[in-house]
Amino acid sequence: MIARRRDDEIDRIDRACRVVRTILDELAEMARVGTTTAELDRHAEARCEDFGARPAFKGYMGYPAALCVSVNEQVVHGIPGPRRLESGDLVSIDFGVLLDGYYGDSAITCLVGEASEADRELSRVTRECLMRAVEQVRPGRRIGDIGRAVEEHATAHGYGVVREFVGHGIGTRMHEEPQIPNYRTNRTTPRIEAGNVLAIEPMITAGRPEVRVLADGWTAVTRDGSKAAHWELVVAATPEGPRVLGDPVAAGCGEERNRA
Ligand code: MF3
Ligand code: CO
Numbered sequence: 001m002i003a004r005r006r007d008d009e010i011d012r013i014d015r016a017c018r019v020v021r022t023i024l025d026e027l028a029e030m031a032r033v034g035t036t037t038a039e040l041d042r043h044a045e046a047r048c049e050d051f052g053a054r055p056a057f058k059g060y061m062g063y064p065a066a067l068c069v070s071v072n073e074q075v076v077h078g079i080p081g082p083r084r085l086e087s088g089d090l091v092s093i094d095f096g097v098l099l100d101g102y103y104g105d106s107a108i109t110c111l112v113g114e115a116s117e118a119d120r121e122l123s124r125v126t127r128e129c130l131m132r133a134v135e136q137v138r139p140g141r142r143i144g145d146i147g148r149a150v151e152e153h154a155t156a157h158g159y160g161v162v163r164e165f166v167g168h169g170i171g172t173r174m175h176e177e178p179q180i181p182n183y184r185t186n187r188t189t190p191r192i193e194a195g196n197v198l199a200i201e202p203m204i205t206a207g208r209p210e211v212r213v214l215a216d217g218w219t220a221v222t223r224d225g226s227k228a229a230h231w232e233l234v235v236a237a238t239p240e241g242p243r244v245l246g247d248p249v250a251a252g253c254g255e256e257r258n259r260a
Helices: 007-030 037-051 117-134 143-156
Strands: 067-071 074-076 090-099 102-112 167-169 176-180 197-200 203-205 211-213 220-222 228-230 233-238 241-244 257-259
Touching: 007 037, 007 090, 007 102, 007 233, 037 067, 037 090, 074 090, 074 203, 074 228, 090 117, 090 228, 102 117, 102 228, 102 233, 117 143, 117 197, 117 203, 117 228, 117 233, 143 176, 143 197, 176 197
Parallel strands: 102 257
Antiparallel strands: 067 074, 067 090, 074 220, 090 102, 167 176, 167 197, 197 233, 203 228, 211 220, 233 241
16 A cells, blocks of 8 residues: 555655755765765764754664765665765765654765766766656556656666665655666556655666675675666655655755765
């Protein structure tokens, strides 16, 4: 069963997503040459307090930090630490909060210092995959339409689609039904109904799509060492169409980031 949320519930998820968006926007500004990934994590956790929110990842299945910060060939679930960002790094920052009983969850990819044209393209196309997927979040479409939209656009650019991690329903738990693969499946998938709230999160690689998890038990990296990008938004299906939660446009999310 995919939860169907009332408008007032969707508004509360929206408020959680706004906190996530605001903090991610600050982190995008901080993600410059010389910043450590632990500094980003400390900022996120401190800012949560200002909003009366709780970092959703910390303690989740034993995860040790508020943020996932995944650099270059790291795809997702990179653990913040003493690593300093360098010019040319491609950094995905994934962040979630619990506010007033409801979850927000979002990810951005940032380009640090002098970014290569190839990295800009990878991040841009990954975000395009996300926005094409968002367009599918309408009553009557199927969950499988989301993955098809992502896969079609990614493979048209010769990129890999990560299969080991998926998007998810979200609301009063961070991960709710359904799972949302970023690739086409032959199975019949549920129809999307008004009130469904979905976290869509394509993870796209410049090379092969296979990943492995490092000895820390979390960090997923591409097996071939190619770079990966990750963008995530929460979207509600409404009778009028997709409603992206957390006001991504006003907060400037989605602009490609390239900070010195
Ligand atoms: N956005 C990721 C997800 O939806 C974050 C989970 S990371 C964890 O799965 F650390 F919390 F596990
Ligand atoms: Co998520």
